[in-house]
Amino acid sequence: MAILKHVAGKSADYGAALDYLKYEHDEVLKKPLLDANGNWVLRRDILLDGINCEPELFDVECEMLNAQYHKNQNYDEIKTHHYLISFDPADKDECGLTGERAQAIGMEYVKTNFPGHQALVCTHMDGHNGSGNIHVHIVINSLRKLDVPQKSFMERPIDCKAGYKHHLTKDYLKHLQQSLMNICMRENLNQVDLLSPSVNKITQQEYYARQRGQINLDKLNAELIAEGFTPMRTKFQTEKDKLRDSITAAAKRAKSFEEFSRQLQAESGISVKDHRGRFSYLLPNREKYISARTLGTSFDRNHLLMLFESNALTAEREKQQWSVADPIAVLYIKSNLRLVVNLQDCVKAQQSRAYAQKVKISNLQQMANTIVYIQQHGYDSYDELKKARDELSAKMSDARNTAKSTDADLKRLNEQIHYLGQYLSTKATYKEFLQANNKKIYRSEHQEEIAKYEEAAQFLKRSSPDGTIPTMKDLRAEKEKLLSTRAVQYESYAYFKDYYHELQTACQNVDMILDTGHTQQHSRTHPKRSHEPSL
Template sequence: MHIVINSLRIEEVPFLPYMDRPADTKVGCKHRCTDAALRYFKSEVMEMCHREGLYQIDLLNGSKNRVTDREYWAQKKGQAALDKQNAPMIADSITPRQTKFETNKEKLRQTLRKALATAASFDEFSSLLLQEGVTVKESRGRLSYLTPDRTKPITARKLGDDFDRAAVFAVLEQNAARAAEAPARSPDPPRTIKDRLQVARAEIAAPKQDGVQRLVDIEQKMAEGKGRGYERWAKIHNLKQAAKTLSVYQQYGFTSPEQLEAAVDTAYQKMRQTSGELKALETKLQGKKKLQRQVLAYAQTKAARDGLRAQKSEKARAAYRQAHESDFIIADAAARYFKAHGITKLPARKALQAEIEQLISEKDGLYNTYHEQKQRFKELQTVKRNIDQILRRDEPHRRKEQSHER
């Protein structure tokens, strides 16, 4: 995503929230790329992405996990190579040891999060990382991390905002405060298998790029006229997806189809609840934006309103009002809007813009939460459909075996 800004204005524009002088609206004047202007452009880009239904990171508050274009394509190519490598094993009904490819940066992020989860001081944080072969360095108030396979450290900026100095020290302070408040007790025993399984389930709940897909009804497709080539592909596809389905089913810890169905219903309810919150936030945001447009329009007519008050006679005021009729139509419409909504004191433009940006940021987080919940619901729904199809396919074989036993 790129924001391209022309250096000179090619036409006159209305007064926008980030502007603070008359020259900012006039044709031929140079554009001033201020911090307020960039924040306004970022918020508009985020709104545009939300309007088009695109997955959008929070441009206003940075990214917890910052994935560069190079890392994105490295993950895609690595996943494709891993799928190709696992294909013969899946065809032989063997579950591969690794099904999701992770870049070196992603592995480093997981190592850092694991250390941050337990460390209570920077020295302890550095020691835990050193045990994993990672060296943390601090220079000019910034952190960088050196892994054994590299000669140049990776800066926190390239990993995400969760790993910069301020975020790391904030987490360490929280861990230290929590440890100080906790009562003295004997050291915890080693983590059990159950604890490790719970952590694994939490990781599984995150959206996946290589999610499970629906099984193909081969008999139905062949009845529709598909050829032998499609049948061979469908058999391999079903073997792969059946292995993934059973893997996900076990990793979530389901012990019966009823538990899976309950999990699907719960995921659907959470998705619907978040959708309702998102719509309410969208309504509030649109109201604030409409108020902002009215405030800006009313502020543009200030010169005309001041000129009307300067007129001495009723005749002069009528003539002045007629000469500036368009300005007073806009001012009267804004005044009616303020009266209808019970607004007696107009909010400051900068404060209103900051409130809108905050709402956009909240909407972005809620939208991404909804996106993840929707992915989780679809995954569980696909697993349920596949399990149902597998059980239906195995049912005739079970009945046949029972008849032979009799």
């Protein structure tokens, strides 16, 4: 799949562009690589041609043209446009792409889309950053050298006149992308739709910032390894990378924009606003919002709202399936069922005939309510009622054990946070200790702080599965998740507990009803003795 990149250059040194095409460069630092003798190293397997100029005299001829028209004299003027056509690595094997064929495509592309400009066309066959793909560099002077016929993609009359500058607009860029797609399809090369927005949009600046950050991180990790520590991170992430990860994690769980906004704020401190049909995100350490358009289509408003709707439908479907599979888990409406009072154990009822009569009436009402309750809930027998109660008891016990397990995890996490704070507060002292000339004297002077650092470091390494030291941000985010999980678990436990007590009340009332019937039958066959209390 051929892709097109564009970089506008304001440097007045036209020779630097020629040097980059001819000599090996560090792609991250943009500096030439040197051999053992300190000389620049020529690139291998390159093809270089010039259009409307001699390639080796590109810098001189561009400066002469600029002087002729008195253009490109100011510091902030765009003096060159660098276009890069990168072909799919598979094109070499699957489609027979060669350097000569790629160079011919580049020459055709320039003559068709940048007529009248001085241009360098250079094909590199070694791949970019070791990717192994063939790619074509096109560098044009922003000032047009020759008059050319007016073409359909030219938006202004002066776009075909000599002495006027190359004017890149959104429509012109779309034309350039479409032109490249047409050429690749004609040549039977692998190609994707360049006009469709990118799912994860990585700009040139972010790409090189990521490369530079990775180099610095590798240096720091090498120092940590030399000190005997395991590096916490091995992959560098830009601010936008972290923002993308946070948005993706929150969007997987959220079922509405409000829930999505709350989760981002609670877990990562990121604010999100919906303004004019677009989402924008604000990181905690920034004052300016980052538009979703700069992150990619996976993070824009339309995509996320569709994802929230899908999450809500999935959650509702799972809830229905769960309810059908487990009748006990169906949400119940708490009733006013009360226990039937045992008159034999009620001292007040034995002392007052009026109170005993009142308790009897209340018992009759509760017995009737119990029978209605059993019938409404579909219990056909006493054994079914007791079985449902026992199942509720087991679920209540499991929910309580799960919540207690989360409590234990939260306790361990709080301990980690405590020791990480101790580690961070004494880290600078320990680093000075490692760099001290006389470590024995320095340790005696800072014995307490060094001991705290070593204690915290050992604890954090033991408590981490991979032996790395976590970040405070990760621990706090995990704590927020555990707190939310614990709240849900205790809510579930309270639900099962209330339901269990209701079924337990029903069971006890049934026992009282059955005992009452047995007692009445017994009293008819065995009259009361004179010493038995009378109600």
